Amino acid sequence: MRVERIKKERRDLPACLKTDVSLLDELIQRYSGKKGIMIPVLQETQDIYGYLPREAFERLSRELDLNLSDMYGVATFYAQFRLKPVGRYIVKICHGTACHVQNAGTISEALEEALKITDGETTGDGLFTLESVACLGCCSLAPVMMIGDDTFGKLTGRDAVRIVKEIRLKNRNTSI
Amino acid sequence: MGTTRVIVGLGSCGIAAGAGKIYEKIRAIKDAENLDFRLTRTSCIGMCYREPLVEIIDENGQYLYGEIDESKAVEILNSHIVNGNPVRDYIVYTDLYDTPDRHYFDGQVRIALRNCGMMDPEVIGEYEAREGYAALKKIADENILPPGIIQEVIDSGLRGRGGGGFSTGLKWKFTYDSKSDIKYVICNADEGDPGAFMDRSLLEGDPHSVIEGMIIAARAVGASGGIIYCRAEYPLALKRLRIAIKQAGERGYLGRDILGMKGFDLDITVKEGAGAFVCGEETALIASVEGARGMPGRRPPFPATSGLWKKPTSINNVETFANIPWIMLKGAAEYSRYGTEKSKGTKVFALAGKIRNGGLVEVPMGITIKDIVFKLGGGIPGDKKFKAVQLGGPSGGCIPEYLSGTRVDYDSVNATGAIMGSGGMVVMDESTCMVDIAKFFLDFTRKESCGKCTFCRIGTKRMLEMLERITEGAGREGDIEKLEELAYQIRDNSLCGLGQTAPNPVLTTIRYFRDEYEAHIKMGKCPARVCKKLITYEIDAFKCTGCTVCARKCPVNAITGERKQLHTIDQELCTSCGICYSRCKFDAIILS
Numbered sequence: 001m002r003v004e005r006i007k008k009e010r011r012d013l014p015a016c017l018k019t020d021v022s023l024l025d026e027l028i029q030r031y032s033g034k035k036g037i038m039i040p041v042l043q044e045t046q047d048i049y050g051y052l053p054r055e056a057f058e059r060l061s062r063e064l065d066l067n068l069s070d071m072y073g074v075a076t077f078y079a080q081f082r083l084k085p086v087g088r089y090i091v092k093i094c095h096g097t098a099c100h101v102q103n104a105g106t107i108s109e110a111l112e113e114a115l116k117i118t119d120g121e122t123t124g125d126g127l128f129t130l131e132s133v134a135c136l137g138c139c140s141l142a143p144v145m146m147i148g149d150d151t152f153g154k155l156t157g158r159d160a161v162r163i164v165k166e167i168r169l170k171n172r173n174t175s176i
Numbered sequence: 177m178g179t180t181r182v183i184v185g186l187g188s189c190g191i192a193a194g195a196g197k198i199y200e201k202i203r204a205i206k207d208a209e210n211l212d213f214r215l216t217r218t219s220c221i222g223m224c225y226r227e228p229l230v231e232i233i234d235e236n237g238q239y240l241y242g243e244i245d246e247s248k249a250v251e252i253l254n255s256h257i258v259n260g261n262p263v264r265d266y267i268v269y270t271d272l273y274d275t276p277d278r279h280y281f282d283g284q285v286r287i288a289l290r291n292c293g294m295m296d297p298e299v300i301g302e303y304e305a306r307e308g309y310a311a312l313k314k315i316a317d318e319n320i321l322p323p324g325i326i327q328e329v330i331d332s333g334l335r336g337r338g339g340g341g342f343s344t345g346l347k348w349k350f351t352y353d354s355k356s357d358i359k360y361v362i363c364n365a366d367e368g369d370p371g372a373f374m375d376r377s378l379l380e381g382d383p384h385s386v387i388e389g390m391i392i393a394a395r396a397v398g399a400s401g402g403i404i405y406c407r408a409e410y411p412l413a414l415k416r417l418r419i420a421i422k423q424a425g426e427r428g429y430l431g432r433d434i435l436g437m438k439g440f441d442l443d444i445t446v447k448e449g450a451g452a453f454v455c456g457e458e459t460a461l462i463a464s465v466e467g468a469r470g471m472p473g474r475r476p477p478f479p480a481t482s483g484l485w486k487k488p489t490s491i492n493n494v495e496t497f498a499n500i501p502w503i504m505l506k507g508a509a510e511y512s513r514y515g516t517e518k519s520k521g522t523k524v525f526a527l528a529g530k531i532r533n534g535g536l537v538e539v540p541m542g543i544t545i546k547d548i549v550f551k552l553g554g555g556i557p558g559d560k561k562f563k564a565v566q567l568g569g570p571s572g573g574c575i576p577e578y579l580s581g582t583r584v585d586y587d588s589v590n591a592t593g594a595i596m597g598s599g600g601m602v603v604m605d606e607s608t609c610m611v612d613i614a615k616f617f618l619d620f621t622r623k624e625s626c627g628k629c630t631f632c633r634i635g636t637k638r639m640l641e642m643l644e645r646i647t648e649g650a651g652r653e654g655d656i657e658k659l660e661e662l663a664y665q666i667r668d669n670s671l672c673g674l675g676q677t678a679p680n681p682v683l684t685t686i687r688y689f690r691d692e693y694e695a696h697i698k699m700g701k702c703p704a705r706v707c708k709k710l711i712t713y714e715i716d717a718f719k720c721t722g723c724t725v726c727a728r729k730c731p732v733n734a735i736t737g738e739r740k741q742l743h744t745i746d747q748e749l750c751t752s753c754g755i756c757y758s759r760c761k762f763d764a765i766i767l768s
Contacts, residue, residue, distance in 0.1 A: 035485075038467030039450050043408070070468070077469040077626075079451030080408055096370030097566060097602045098528035100616050106758050113731070113755065134453065134620065135370035136409060138192050139526060139602075140224030140534030149411070151192035157758045 019055040023048050028063050038066060038074050042081060051082040079133075087122040087129040089147050089167060093160075096135030098142040107143050108132060110157030111164060127168060180213040180257065185229040185293060187220030187380050188412050194245065195228035201246045202230075205253055213257055219381030221293025222536035223280060226268050232256055242268035242277070280533055283552045285514055287522050288337075288498040289538045292381035297416050300423040303384040309429055311504035312388055315395060316435035322352055325396040329500070331508035333520030338364055338456070338493030339568065339597040340673075341519075341586040344500075347490055350480035351397040354488035359399040361390055362484065362491040364461060365406035365413070368453035369569030370620065372600030374524040375494040377536050379406065379413035382498065383420035387444065389497030391429060392504060394442045397490050402444035405461055408451065417446050453570070453624035457672045458483075458491045460626070471626045472672035493598065495524055515541035519585030529566075529602035532557050539584070546580040549603055560605040564688070568597025570617045570624075571677035573684030574610060593684040595677065609706035610689040611696055615643040617681035621674060632675030635666040639682060647707040651697030656686060705767050708752045712768055715743050719764035726756035726765065 027044050031037045041064065045056050052075055061068040075081040091111065095104050108119065111130060115123050122129045138144045141153025145160060152163055184190075184199040203215055223229060226242030230249060233239075239262050241252055248266055255261045262270075268277040286292075295302035303309070315325065330345030351359060363386060367375040379386060390402050406414055421444050424430045434440045447465055454460045455470040462484050464470040483489025499521065503511045512520040519541040525548065528534045532554035539548060545565055549555065556562050564574040567584075573594030575582060582588050589596045604613070622636040639662050642655055663679030670676050686693060695701045702710040715726075715735075722740040727733075734750040737743030745756070757765040 036465060036467045039464065040448070043448060043450065073469055074467070077452060078449075081450065097569065097600065097616070098371050098534075100370075101529050101602065101604060101608050101613070106754065109753070109755065110758065113729075133409070134368065134624075135372070137367070137373035137376045138189050139371055139373055139528030139600075141189060141192055141227075142528065144192070151188070153189075153192050 019049065019053040021055050021059045024056060024059055028060070031064060037064065038071065039078070041066075042071070042075055046081060049085075051085050085122075087127050088171075089127060090129045090131055091164065092131050092133045092136065092146040094134075094136040094138070094142070094144040094146070095132050096137075096139060096142070098139035099135075099144055102142040104143040106157045107145060107155055107160045110161050114161040114164060127171060128164065180232065180234040182213050182215050182253075182257070183218050183231040183233070184215075185219065185221060185227065185231070186217045187293075187377060188410075189220060189224045190227045190229065191412075193227035198228055198230065198244055198246060198249050201249055202253065205250065209258075211253070211257055216296050217298075218293050218295060219297050220377045220536065221381075222289065222377070222538075223268070223277070223533075224535035225533045226277070229268075232262075237272045238270060239267050239272075240269040241266045277533075280535075280537075280552055280554075283543070283547065284538050285522050285540050286538045287502050287511070287514075288378065288385075288495050288524055289381070289536065290502065291385060292377060292536075295382075297381055297383055298419050300384060300420070300427060303382070307505060308384055308501075309388055309424075309427075311501035312391055312395075312429060313435060314505060315392065316437050322396045322398065325392060325504070326352060328504060328508050329396070332503045332511040333508075333515070333518075334496065334499055334503065334511065335519065335586065336493060337495035337499070337523065337598065339571065339595060341596060344492060344496055347480060347492070348393060348396045350478070351399075351488045351490040354481045356488050358401065358485075358487045359397055360401045360403065360484045360487060360489040361393045361397065361399045362458075362461065362465070362489060363390055363402070363404040363406075363494060363497055364456065364458070364491050365404055365410075365494045366449045366456045366461060367407060367410075367494070367598065368456050368624075369571075369598055369600045371526065371528055371566070371569055371602045372598050373526045373528075374536060374599045376407075376410050376413055377526075378494050378498050378524075379410065380416055383413075383416045384424065385501055386494055386497045387417075387420055387424055388429070389492075389500035390444060391424075391434065391442060392500050393490060393492065393497065395434075395437070395440055397488070399490065400441050400443075401484075402442055403465060403484070404444060404446045405449060405455070405465060406446060408448040414446060414448065421446070452626075453620070454626045454672070454674050457674060460672065461491065462489065469626070471628050472674070474671060495599070516583065516585045518587055523584065523596070523599060525584075525599045525601045527553050527601050527603065530556055530560065530605040530608065531603040541585045542583045544581050544583055545575060548584070548601065549580065553603065556603065556605045560607060562603070563606050563608060564604045564610070566594075566602040566604065566613065566681075567600070568595040568677075568680070569600050570620045571595055571673065571680055572597045572600075573680045574604070574613065574688060575684070576688040579688075593680065593687055595680065607704055607706070609647075609702055609704035610685045610692050611643065611647055611702075612704075612706050614682045614685045615640065615647055618643060618678070621678040625674065625678070629670045629672075629675055631666045631669040632678060635662050636675075636678055638662060639666075639679070643682070646693065646696045647702070648709040649696070649700045649707075651693075653697070655697055656690065656693050660686060708754060711752060712747060713745055713750060713752060713754070713757060714766050714768060715745060716764045716766050717742050719762050721762055721764070723761070725759050725761070729755050729759050731755065 144153045230241045334344045335341045452470045455464045457472045459473040460470040479489040524538045564576045618640045625632045627633045727735040734746045
């Protein structure tokens with residue numbers, strides 16, 4: 001069932017992360033008084049913060065007259081919404097049918113091993129979050145993964161690890 | 177000169193294969209060397225297996241270059257554009273002579289995909305130049321009234337291309353017959369089936385034809401509100417839809433008194449889905465648009481009488497809409513020339529999996545599966561044995577090789593236990609385990625079940641547990657019968673299509689591949705060598721070089737051996753994780 005995926009996220013919610021709720025001003029103004037706004041509001045909130053912080057929930061609920069429990073219900077129903085911060089790069093590994101028959105499992109395993117995290121987790125340096133997704137729609141390039149807006153196709157486990165390591169290296173170099 | 181065009185295919189697959197860089201490279205060279213040609217872009221032509229694609233049209237003809245990289249692009253520009261010598265080695269299709277890839281297009285009849293890969297989807301003028309919005313103009317000029325439009329669509333025999341297969345014209349008629357001040361048309365672009373990408377390609381390649389189809393639908397049913405519900409996972413499709421809607425509004429195809437038709441007003445907005453497979457079901461989709469959890473509701477009342485905000489609503493699929501302008505322009509008789517008696521017209525399929533030529537094909541209904549796989553798809557790579565096709569995604573089923581003479585039309589496919597679905601066709605060969613596939617789909621539907629109906633929520637979970645046991649070698653006598661019993665109960669006791677069809681992958685694989693289930697249960701063997709717990713890894717003494725990579729990578733230290741000496745795997749410790757297999761550079765790890 002769909003709510004299963006929230007359990008893990010609730011446990012390791014960071015204790016105190018200051019959320020600047022004033023970033024929501026424009027959004028609240030734009031959607032105020034309209035109907036059917038729940039999902040777009042949550043989507044745009046997630047665009048701002050990268051996830052849905054509790055403080056944002058509370059302010060949106062107050063000012064847009066949305067029921068907090070409805071909001072939580074919607075946020076946990078749809079796969080797109082996240083209740084905790086994510087890494088700078090979200091590595092989406094496609095597990096659609098075509099990718100599955102072309103061994104997408106080995107891509108996941110190779111990345112889990114290389115990054116030392118499991119599906120849905122974020123690396124300690126805050127760089128990568130691993131996410132299995134249903135289908136990215138690039139079936140003829142299977143197996144596929146997507147990092148940011150870039151799609152990588154016809155992968156092997158080795159390719160996937162190399163790509164991720166290159167990104168890590170690039171970030172290390174630029175941060176020095 | 178000056179008439180030569182260079183066109184780069186920039187659909188999602190093309191971009192993933194590197195077409196964006198090639199476009200930039202060609203533009204840079206064009207500017208630097210001041211070359212005389214027109215550089216444009218287009219979207220997916222469907223030939224995904226040859227991406228990235230670059231097409232050159234000059235005064236002699238049309239040349240489609242496949243699998244282009246930056247250096248090949250430079251070579252083609254130099255040879256073809258500068259010196260006038262086409263590079264034959266890279267041409268995959270041309271109208272001048274035969275190429276091996278010609279058959280990929282020859283078997284197709286492109287109606288829904290008529291513009292995909294033929295024009296720049298972000299330029300409305302290119303769509304208009306290809307008879308775009310001509311159907312809408314015809315309706316306005318000839319004053320064809322709603323009943324006339326509906327009758328034309330009924331006569332065409334067009335059935336819902338999202339998988340339901342309900343008559344599109346009748347759906348419109350019911351919505352037209354419902355009296356209300358406000359009505360809606362919704363385009364269902366929540367293409368959630370894993371393995372299907374027809375709608376994505378259509379929206380990326382020809383958004384205007386979908387929009388024109390919606391406008392005609394709105395005219396027919398009397399709707400003033402239009403909504404396109406599209407997956408958020410399709411950023412390029414969303415972008416191009418928004419551009420197209422803006423352009424259509426500027427030309428007066430949307431807005432007030434459209435094309436002078438008094439009182440015909442329509443606005444179209446795009447709603448992004450938030451990632452829930454069940455939202456492809458129409459009542460769940462409506463709940464999602466209204467901002468709630470996407471849980472299906474009871475039918476009747478059908479959306480045609482009480483849909484979005486309780487107003488009459490007609491919901492149709494992307495491909496259905498894309499067919500509409502063509503039907504209105506060429507006539508129902510022309511459309512129903514294609515297809516079989518009860519399934520008229522054409523259907524787009526997304527060919528993927530173990531197939532040589534993966535991509536999008538549009539074929540007349542009634543063509544056999546064998547023809548799609550072998551004539552258009554080029555067969556199975558590596559000359560492995562063709563085993564089955566999976567049609568209809570998680571709601572569909574597997575059709576075995578010996579039934580590959582089955583014609584693809586709604587009724588023949590249903591008779592096999594699979595469904596037509598939205599058009600995902602995943603090809604499987606002898607290295608695909610059918611129990612694993614059933615498990616894969618059930619895992620998907622279990623996760624995506626909204627949880628409303630008990631049988632769907634808990635039944636799919638119990639079935640999955642059984643399948644997991646079977647694939648781990650702990651299957652029991654009687655498991656198959658229990659799976660079947662549960663499958664029928666889930667089918668009969670679920671409210672919506674998701675639950676009713678969730679058992680299909682299991683039922684069809686049991687029906688056609690019972691021996692594989694039995695091999696897993698009775699002999700503890702996976703004939704396709706996929707199920708990890710049932711296979712063992714060994715090291716080939718002739719191939720092992722003693723590089724120690726496998727020993728270092730083994731997470732349970734089951735591999736031992738000195739440097740430059742033969743390594744061995746301790747079967748007691750081995751967990752069959754397969755890491756050694758994927759890491760060995762010398763193919764020295766063998767499966768048995």
